[in-house]
Amino acid sequence: MLLVEDAEDVAQAIATTLSRRGDAVDHAATLADARDLVAVQDYDVAILDIELPDGLGTEVLSEIRKASKPTPVLMLTARTRIDERVSALDRGADDYLVKPFDLRELEARVRALIRRGAGHSDGVIEFADLVFDPASCSLDIAGEPVSLTRREFSLLEIMLSNRGRVVSKDRILERMYSFEDEQVGTNTVELHMGRLRRKLERSRVTIRTLRGLGYQLVDQS
Incomplete structure (x- = not known):
């Protein structure tokens, strides 16, 4: 999984939660680092924060979609405006969560995206x-x-x-x-x-x- 999040405490909490289940998580804190990872690795799921120190997570989203990669993408945002969330979905995001969020909900949404990507709708x-x-x-x-x-x-x-x-x-x-x-x-x-x-x-x-x-x-x- 790819996690793009500049807040170290948030990133650590997410990575720990997902890793506890045996998932491998590559973390990038900047847009530049995220681009480097996407260039050399395909991911089962990408979790992208919108606000980054050197740009927007939606730029990574756009590059993933332009490369025709089917990677499911979950956007993390502190923005509450509906039009900004709609914009992320229109650019190819599969789901989003507004900060602050419960880690259990994040985990459930990630699992749902993985099932959908594998063509399985049932949880069990x-x-x-x-x-x-x-x-x-x-x-x-x-x-x-x-x-x-x-x-x-x-x-x-x-x-x-x-x-x-x-x-x-x-x-x-x-x-x-x-x-x-x-x-x-x-x-x-x-x-x-x-x-x-x-x-x-x-x-x-x-x-x-x-x-x-x-x-x-x-x-x-």
Whole structure:
């Protein structure tokens, strides 16, 4: 996820909330830094503050849309005028929140944007005998609860959002870790994948390894 917010306390609170669920968050405090990140990385969601020290977050929004990137965008604004919020939506924003806001609402809106981007409208994902609820961070296999670490939770969410499709190790790495996690490599993905596979052993779901391509979550019933 991309977070563009110049207020350090607000940015830290948002990043901590999202990271607690296993999401990777790249933070930019200026328009220039945000442009640098967008130039080299595609994001599942972008959270953009409108007022920045060197410009407007809507400039990042416009550049994302001009590049034809489908990234869902949530705007953060202290502005209360309706026409300014309408303008952001007309320029391609998918949603907005007016400051101050509750972090739980931000998290819920971000999850909704991710589901919409993946083509899933329901909050709970059911696949074979798995019932996965991102909101409560829970997984049931055949009606029995299964405990996941935050990294396993993030990994399973990625695979379920792409169920049936092949997901590369690099894509998983980008989704699970931010630019600050410089020492992390694809072997870390293999480690978490192995642990997740063990927790799914009694289910009807398996994660296939396609050598040179990536991983695929399939229903083997």
